[in-house]
Amino acid sequence: MAEKYKLSGRGNHPEDSIFDISGRKIGGGNFAVIAGPCSVETEPQILSIARDVKNAGASFLRGGAFKPRTSPYAFSGLGLDGLDLLKIARAKTDLPIVTEIMSIDYLEQFANDVDIIQIGARNMQNYDLLHAVGRLGKPVLLKRGLSSTIDELLLAAEHIMASGTEEVILCERGIRTFETATRNTLDLSAVPVIKALSHLPVIVDPSHGTGYWNLVEPMALAAAACGADGLIIEVHNHPEAALCDGEQSVTPGVFKNIVRKVNIVRDAIANA
Amino acid sequence: MKTTTRLTELREQMNDVTQKIVDLFQERQNISEEIGKEKEKNNLAILDLNRENEVIENVLKDVSDANKMTTTILVRELLALSRLKQSSNLELSRGNDLPKSEPIPEGPVAFQGVPGAWGEQAAGKLFPDREVIECEYFEDVFAKIKNGEAACGVVPIENSRTGAIGEVYDLLRKNSCYIVGQMWVKIRQSLLGVPGTTLHDVREILSHREALNQCGRFLKKYNWDLFEVSNTAVAAKTVTERGEKRVAAIGSRRAAELYGLEVLEDNISDDLNNRTRFIVIAAKPCYDENSTMMSVTFSTQHRSGALAAVLEPIGLYNINLSRIESRPVSPGSYRFFADIETSPFANGLDEAIATAASQAEYFEILGCYDTKEEE
Numbered sequence: 088m089a090e091k092y093k094l095s096g097r098g099n100h101p102e103d104s105i106f107d108i109s110g111r112k113i114g115g116g117n118f119a120v121i122a123g124p125c126s127v128e129t130e131p132q133i134l135s136i137a138r139d140v141k142n143a144g145a146s147f148l149r150g151g152a153f154k155p156r157t158s159p160y161a162f163s164g165l166g167l168d169g170l171d172l173l174k175i176a177r178a179k180t181d182l183p184i185v186t187e188i189m190s191i192d193y194l195e196q197f198a199n200d201v202d203i204i205q206i207g208a209r210n211m212q213n214y215d216l217l218h219a220v221g222r223l224g225k226p227v228l229l230k231r232g233l234s235s236t237i238d239e240l241l242l243a244a245e246h247i248m249a250s251g252t253e254e255v256i257l258c259e260r261g262i263r264t265f266e267t268a269t270r271n272t273l274d275l276s277a278v279p280v281i282k283a284l285s286h287l288p289v290i291v292d293p294s295h296g297t298g299y300w301n302l303v304e305p306m307a308l309a310a311a312a313c314g315a316d317g318l319i320i321e322v323h324n325h326p327e328a329a330l331c332d333g334e335q336s337v338t339p340g341v342f343k344n345i346v347r348k349v350n351i352v353r354d355a356i357a358n359a
Numbered sequence: 360m361k362t363t364t365r366l367t368e369l370r371e372q373m374n375d376v377t378q379k380i381v382d383l384f385q386e387r388q389n390i391s392e393e394i395g396k397e398k399e400k401n402n403l404a405i406l407d408l409n410r411e412n413e414v415i416e417n418v419l420k421d422v423s424d425a426n427k428m429t430t431t432i433l434v435r436e437l438l439a440l441s442r443l444k445q446s447s448n449l450e451l452s453r454g455n456d457l458p459k460s461e462p463i464p465e466g467p468v469a470f471q472g473v474p475g476a477w478g479e480q481a482a483g484k485l486f487p488d489r490e491v492i493e494c495e496y497f498e499d500v501f502a503k504i505k506n507g508e509a510a511c512g513v514v515p516i517e518n519s520r521t522g523a524i525g526e527v528y529d530l531l532r533k534n535s536c537y538i539v540g541q542m543w544v545k546i547r548q549s550l551l552g553v554p555g556t557t558l559h560d561v562r563e564i565l566s567h568r569e570a571l572n573q574c575g576r577f578l579k580k581y582n583w584d585l586f587e588v589s590n591t592a593v594a595a596k597t598v599t600e601r602g603e604k605r606v607a608a609i610g611s612r613r614a615a616e617l618y619g620l621e622v623l624e625d626n627i628s629d630d631l632n633n634r635t636r637f638i639v640i641a642a643k644p645c646y647d648e649n650s651t652m653m654s655v656t657f658s659t660q661h662r663s664g665a666l667a668a669v670l671e672p673i674g675l676y677n678i679n680l681s682r683i684e685s686r687p688v689s690p691g692s693y694r695f696f697a698d699i700e701t702s703p704f705a706n707g708l709d710e711a712i713a714t715a716a717s718q719a720e721y722f723e724i725l726g727c728y729d730t731k732e733e734e
Contacts, residue, residue, distance in 0.1 A: 131721035135721050168689070326402055326404065337402055341399065
């Protein structure tokens with residue numbers, strides 16, 4: 088039988104993939120921490136957070152310019168102005184930028200300006216978008232859909248890769264279950280399951296995965312322990328005043344401690 | 360000074376009160392440190408404006424109207440110093456680290472314009488033995504430094520008569536270049552035309568916007584059409600190319616020589632001592648013991664006293680603020696640029712800058728450098 092996951096599966100590619108993205112490595116033992124605010128709000132906000140997360144040990148800066156929001160009345164991002172602010176933050180910190188694409192309208196700007204193009208959970212099965220982004224050949228961060236199986240996630244990655252992109256990073260960000268104590272149920276078992284099937288790096292989003300800032304640290308540590316290749320964490324310098332997802336954002340001080348502890352966990356496992 | 364028994368008595372009382380205030384202040388700062396730890400543990404931001412306003416409101420309840428203003432100033436200061444205490448425990452850089460010193464890298468110098476531009480002359484005076492690279496726009500000067508084609512760049516930032524070159528300030532905000540040097544260059548603008556042109560023939564003037572502004576008084580005397588081009592030397596070059604007597608350029612005598620033009624009227628700047636300050640920019644900070652200037656940029660929150668709070672530590676440490684400029688970032692939001700006269704090694708500077716930075720929303724040191732005056 089022909090392999091189902093032709094490009095993302097281990098069949099034709101038994102070794103872990105290691106991507107070098109704008110000078111930062113991820114995969115095959117290289118751990119990447121992506122951090123930043125849910126959305127880019129103002130210049131001082133993104134510049135201060137970028138500097139803080141860099142000093143705390145982040146290797147990539149995240150920040151939403153185009154935001155998919157459940158309510159049409161919620162803050163939906165600064166759009167291209169937000170992208171410009173991310174570029175200034177990158178110039179100031181040298182952190183490569185990760186930001187979400189919502190539609191093919193701004194494909195050209197994303198191709199020119201963004202280091203890793205994020206495809207959000209809600210767009211995981213938007214196949215036209217997957218193909219259009221895949222044709223750019225730029226690194227992609229693909230988030231698992233809220234109600235998608237691991238099989239569907241890998242097939243979505245397959246769509247991007249078949250369109251011409253080699254560097255796809257998969258992200259577990261919590262799935263919808265009957266549990267209401269958390270925003271989503273973070274499916275950490277997805278990490279070893281995916282890693283057995285695929286050579287692609289897998290990272291974990293404990294911020295969306297749980298929905299509460301105080302759960303970010305324990306789940307980040309668990310993700311590091313279960314073999315994830317990285318984390319994506321929402322950091323805000325003023326969580327209570329954040330225009331989006333403040334309750335799941337950690338302050339730079341809390342983030343710094345998370346990174347420190349994650350490194351201890353990784354060292355402990357490496358030396359076990 | 361003459362003193363009385365009563366005065367001595369009152370002064371003693373005053374000393375006691377001062378001592379009490381200082382002791383209580385130490386106690387307050389210790390509590391503040393604990394609050395900082397608790398905030399960090401609970402994912403709370405250091406600045407809580409509602410809480411600060413509440414504190415001031417409560418305190419003022421029992422204060423007489425005559426003392427309300429002075430009490431507010433005192434309490435605001437206490438709140439600010441408490442925030443400083445809390446942020447200094449965070450051990451995250453607030454942009455107040457003095458950049459590490461390195462020599463200005465060897466290699467070509469980029470400027471905006473074509474040969475004969477004031478930028479080229481400034482580059483030649485600052486770096487007599489270096490190759491120069493022409494750039495069409497100011498933006499390209501920054502880009503060439505970033506991609507390594509140029510070791511450094513020379514761009515104008517301020518004119519003695521017309522003030523800031525806003526575009527260059529905006530580029531400093533958006534790029535990660537540092538200021539590593541500066542020079543005031545005498546700008547002697549002249550009216551240039553193809554040989555044989557008289558003032559009667561002229562109908563159109565080409566020049567850079569800044570040069571047109573610098574010669575406003577001269578231009579007012581004539582009814583000429585003014586056209587902006589990217590650079591004074593580009594204007595001179597264009598006049599030569601068009602070869603018409605009806606068009607003239609405002610630029611340097613050197614541009615006239617280079618492009619075979621005649622000086623129709625010399626030194627037409629409104630200010631006969633017209634000077635422009637050129638800065639040297641590089642990808643990394645560089646300075647030595649001769650540095651006398653430091654440039655910083657910052658933004659503040661929109662609330663009363665926010666700008667004063669950033670500037671106050673600089674004043675308290677006896678450092679002269681020689682210039683402050685404000686540039687719009689987005690509607691209603693501004694970025695400030697300040698130049699301070701100080702050696703990077705001055706006593707107490709670290710603390711002054713750290714305190715100023717803690718009062719700002721965003722703060723960044725743009726560089727320390729020596730200032731040169733053209734001979």
